Amino acid sequence: MSIYQVLNPATGEVVETYPTATDEQIVDAQDRSAAAFTSWSETTVQERAAILTKVADIYGERSDELAEIINMEMGKAIPEAKGEIKLCQLIYRYFADHAEAFMADEQLRGTSEDEEAFVRRKPVGSLLGIMPWNFPYYQVARFAAPNLALGNTILLKHAPQDPKSSAVMEEIFHQAGVPKDAYINIYATNEQVADIILPSPKNQGVSVTGSERAGSAVAAEAGKNLKKVVLEMGGSDPYVLLDSSDVKKSAKTFFQARMGNNGQACNSPKRMIVMEDIYDEFASELTSLAKAAIPADPSTGDTGLSPLSSPAARERFMEQVDAVKAGGATVLAGGDAYDTPGSYVQPVVFEGVKPGMRGYHEELFGPAFMLFKVGSDDEAVELANDTPFGLGSAVFSDDLERAERVGSKIEAGMVFLNTPEGSREHLPFGGVKRSGVGRELGPLAMDEFVNKQLVFKKKR
Numbered sequence: 001m002s003i004y005q006v007l008n009p010a011t012g013e014v015v016e017t018y019p020t021a022t023d024e025q026i027v028d029a030q031d032r033s034a035a036a037f038t039s040w041s042e043t044t045v046q047e048r049a050a051i052l053t054k055v056a057d058i059y060g061e062r063s064d065e066l067a068e069i070i071n072m073e074m075g076k077a078i079p080e081a082k083g084e085i086k087l088c089q090l091i092y093r094y095f096a097d098h099a100e101a102f103m104a105d106e107q108l109r110g111t112s113e114d115e116e117a118f119v120r121r122k123p124v125g126s127l128l129g130i131m132p133w134n135f136p137y138y139q140v141a142r143f144a145a146p147n148l149a150l151g152n153t154i155l156l157k158h159a160p161q162d163p164k165s166s167a168v169m170e171e172i173f174h175q176a177g178v179p180k181d182a183y184i185n186i187y188a189t190n191e192q193v194a195d196i197i198l199p200s201p202k203n204q205g206v207s208v209t210g211s212e213r214a215g216s217a218v219a220a221e222a223g224k225n226l227k228k229v230v231l232e233m234g235g236s237d238p239y240v241l242l243d244s245s246d247v248k249k250s251a252k253t254f255f256q257a258r259m260g261n262n263g264q265a266c267n268s269p270k271r272m273i274v275m276e277d278i279y280d281e282f283a284s285e286l287t288s289l290a291k292a293a294i295p296a297d298p299s300t301g302d303t304g305l306s307p308l309s310s311p312a313a314r315e316r317f318m319e320q321v322d323a324v325k326a327g328g329a330t331v332l333a334g335g336d337a338y339d340t341p342g343s344y345v346q347p348v349v350f351e352g353v354k355p356g357m358r359g360y361h362e363e364l365f366g367p368a369f370m371l372f373k374v375g376s377d378d379e380a381v382e383l384a385n386d387t388p389f390g391l392g393s394a395v396f397s398d399d400l401e402r403a404e405r406v407g408s409k410i411e412a413g414m415v416f417l418n419t420p421e422g423s424r425e426h427l428p429f430g431g432v433k434r435s436g437v438g439r440e441l442g443p444l445a446m447d448e449f450v451n452k453q454l455v456f457k458k459k460r
C-alpha cells in the first residue's frame with residue numbers, strides 16, 4: 001500500500017492515493033537531476049531570477065486552487081492557506097530580486113599589493129529536499145527558491161500527506177520555465193532516501209525540515225556518505241511576558257500566536273513564561289479564550305478551530321496530552337479530543353508542568369499551552385533556556401531595553417522583541433541545539449549549498 005495519500009482530516013475520508021516510486025524511478029530521477037545540473041547551472045542568474053518571478057506570479061494566479069489543495073490535505077483553514085501562498089510569492093520574488101547580489105564575488109582583505117583574492121559562489125549540484133506537511137508550499141519555497149536561484153537542481157520528497165500539493169508545485173516550476181529535470185518531485189520511501197539517494201555521488205546534499213526523529217535519521221545517513229545537511233527541526237519556543245500595561249491584550253496576542261495553523265508550527269509559542277504579578281490575570285484570560293474556541297469546517301473560510309492534520313497527528317498529540325495530565329500538571333481548559341470523524345481536539349491549557357514530566361522537554365505539536373509563573377528576569381531566562389530546543393523566542397515588555405536585556409540571554413536561533421515570531425522572506429530562519437543546523441530565508445539561505453570557491457591571483 002502506498003504511503004502517499006490525500007486524507008481529508010476534517011472528515012476522515014481518503015480522497016486520493018498516489019503510488020510510491022519504484023527503485024528504478026528513483027535512480028532515473030537522480031540521474032536526470034544530476035545531468036540537468038550542467039545546463040541549469042550555466043544559465044545566468046538573471047535568467048533563473050526571471051523564472052522565479054514567474055513562479056511567484058503563478059502562485060498568485062492559482063491561489064484559490066492551491067489553497068483548496070492544502071485545505072484538503074492537512075485541514076488548513078482557507079484564509080490561512082491563502083496567507084501561506086502570499087508568503088511564498090514574497091519568498092520567490094525576494095530571491096529573484098536579490099540572487100545576483102547574494103552571488104556576487106566577495107573580495108578578501110589582507111592580500112598584498114601584487115595579489116588579489118576573492119570568494120566566488122558556485123552551485124554544487126543535485127540536492128535532496130525532504131519537507132513536512134504543516135506548511136506544504138512555504139517549506140518547499142524556503143528551500144527551492146534560493147537553491148534554484150543559485151543554479152542547483154532539486155529532487156523533492158514531500159510528506160506522505162502532501163502528494164497533490166507537491167505534484168502541483170512541480171507543475172508550477174515547469175510552467176514557469178524551470179527545466180523538467182532541474183526540479184523533480186519524487187514519492188520516495190525513507191529506505192530509498194537512505195539506500196539510493198544519499199549514497200550516490202550524484203547527490204550533493206540534503207535539507208530536511210521535520211521532526212528530530214527524521215532529522216537525526218537522515219543526518220546519520222548523510223554523515224555516513226559525507227553529505228552536507230541543513231536541518232530545520234522542531235522547537236518549544238518560549239514567549240516571555242515581563243510586564244504589560246494591558247495583560248488581556250497580551251494574553252490575546254499569545255493565544256493567537258499559539259493557535260496559528262492550529263498549533264502545528266515549529267516556531268509556535270509552546271511555553272509561556274509570565275511574571276508573577278500579572279500571571280493570574282494572564283492565565284484567566286488565556287483560559288477563557290481557549291474555552292471559547294469551537295470546531296469549524298476549515299473549507300468554509302471560517303476561522304474557528306480546525307482539525308489537526310491527520311488522525312495519526314491527533315492520536316500522537318492526545319497521547320502526549322494524556323501523559324502530561326497523568327504526570328500531574330493542572331488542566332485549566334480542554335484536554336480532550338472531540339468524538340468526530342474529523343481530527344478535532346480541544347485547545348488545552350496546562351500549568352504546573354515540571355521537569356521530568358512529558359511536555360516539559362518535548363514539542364507538543366497542536367493547540368497546547370504550557371504556562372509558567374516566574375518571579376524575576378533571571379528566572380525567566382533560566383526557564384526559557386531549560387529545553388533541548390533552540391529555535392525561536394519572543395520577549396515582551398513595555399520597557400524595550402528590559403526586553404532586549406532578557407532577549408540577549410536566550411539560547412535560540414531567533415529572538416523577537418515586543419512582537420510575536422513571524423517568518424518573512426528576508427529574515428533568516430533556523431535554530432540551535434536540537435532545533436537544527438543551518439539557515440533558510442534571507443541572505444543566509446544562499447550560503448548553504450554553495451561552493452565558496454577561493455580564487456587567488458598573483459598580479460604580474
Ligand SMILES: NC(=O)c1ccc[n+]([C@@H]2O[C@H](COP(=O)([O-])OP(=O)(O)OC[C@H]3O[C@@H](n4cnc5c(N)ncnc54)[C@H](O)[C@@H]3O)[C@@H](O)[C@H]2O)c1
Binds near residue numbers: 139191265266267430
Ligand atoms: N524548524 C523548522 O523550520 C520547521 C518547520 C516546520 C516544521 N518543523 C518540524 O516538523 C515536525 C512536523 O512535521 P512532520 O510531522 O511532517 O515531521 P516528520 O519528521 O514526520 O516528517 C518530515 C519529513 O521527513 C520525512 N521523513 C521522516 N523520517 C524520514 C527518514 N527516516 N528518512 C527520510 N525521510 C524521512 C517525512 O516523510 C516527511 O517528508 C515538527 O517537529 C515541526 O516542529 C520544523
Ligand SMILES: C[N+](C)(C)CC=O
Binds near residue numbers: 135138264266
Ligand atoms: C514559520 N512558519 C510558522 C510559517 C512555519 C513553521 O512551522
